[in-house]
Amino acid sequence: MxxxxxxxxxxxxxxxxxxxxxxxxxxxxxxxxxxxxxxxxxxxxxxxxxxxxxxxxxxxxxxxxxxxxxxxxxxxEHFRYSILEDVLDKPLENLPVILFLDNLNDPQNLGGILRSVACFGGHAVVLPKYDSVEVTDAVLRVAQGGENYVPVSRVNNLSWAIEIAKRAGYWIAGAVIEAGEDLTAVSLNFPLGLVIGSEAKGIRQGLLKHLDLKLTIPMQKTKLSFNVSTATAIFCYELYRRRKNT
The missing domain is CATH 3.30.1330.30 (Ribosomal protein L30/S12)
Structure with a gap:
């Protein structure tokens, strides 16, 4: 813009x-x-x-x-971000799955994530204000209306946001390419926050200390990987399915 x-x-x-x-x-x-x-x-x-x-x-x-x-x-009107504390101000059973997007810089990926999680419902997104994409025209073009259904917050410090969520009762998982628990087999607790790292660097070291567990998508061809938007959609579908069946 x-x-x-x-x-x-x-x-x-x-x-x-x-x-x-x-x-x-x-x-x-x-x-x-x-x-x-x-x-x-x-x-x-x-x-x-x-x-x-x-x-x-x-x-x-x-x-x-x-x-x-x-x-x-x-x-x-310019996109209106939600206040994280307002997103968390709900009964425990009604709290959304929160995606903490760490250093995501591609508007196509953010737009794709908003479109995917809007389809599942019950998700919110948290972005850092610095070294991160924000909600722009390019993001909205890809989101195709998904932004109407997903609260998005921007915070000065992602570590602070994760700690706020943990104090509200959240378990925090991290999406990793390998060496995590099998997403389809591990026991999960809700409400749940999921940290998604950038394609280039993954989750920053400073955020890893906040994780209660690491999750990995099981794949046959382990030398390949999904892009961040596709991987997030897979994670969120599984979280949606698990939560629906609890």
Whole structure:
């Protein structure tokens, strides 16, 4: 997002409809390319009194650039981060699985994680403010509306955030490529926090001391590995399945 821009942009039908249904008050206006069939979006925006601007194709393409927008863009308020203490202020049985993302720098990965965990429900994400990606237009494009369902917090210090979660009753696990407990076989306690390291460096040494256990995805070809977004989706599906069956 360029400096001074006072909004995020959502591109495409799915992202815009998701925001219209879940958080319409965050939408400043909709931009629709002239000639595009968008009756459902027009109806939703009218019911929420959201301004709609119809733009000629050439001007719309100038705004969207090389992004595939399907003729629809929503200008929305900057993403609002959740306060971690508010996320933790729930009865123990209702607390979400929290993903502590350590030094994740690729917006594609963060967007993919938000999209995946939104499908499972019951997850929250914590990001450090420094040396980490934040929620940008690029993240929102990949998330495809997942950001509407997943609280995301930013904290000055990830170690502090993990300690706060532990005091709230969380067990803390770390996702590692090898030498961890088999994710599919180990006994798990909830509420659970999962630390995910960067693809390049894994979990930083300073965070390893907070872990109650390490978890590994069992694989046949042990010299290969998943990218961080895919691995996180696998971890979170298994956590979702376990929690659902408890």
């Amino acid at each position: 360029a400096s001074g821009v006072k909004f995020n942009r959502l591109y495409g039908r799915n992202s815009c409809i998701g925001r219209l249904k879940e958080n319409p008050k965050s939408i400043k206006r909709l931009l629709i390319e002239k000639g595009i069939e968008a009756g459902d979006i027009e109806q939703l925006s009218k019911s929420e009194n959201i301004p709609v601007c119809y733009i000629p194709e050439r001007e719309f393409n100038r705004i969207s650039g090389d992004i595939r927008a399907q003729g629809i863009i929503a200008e929305v």
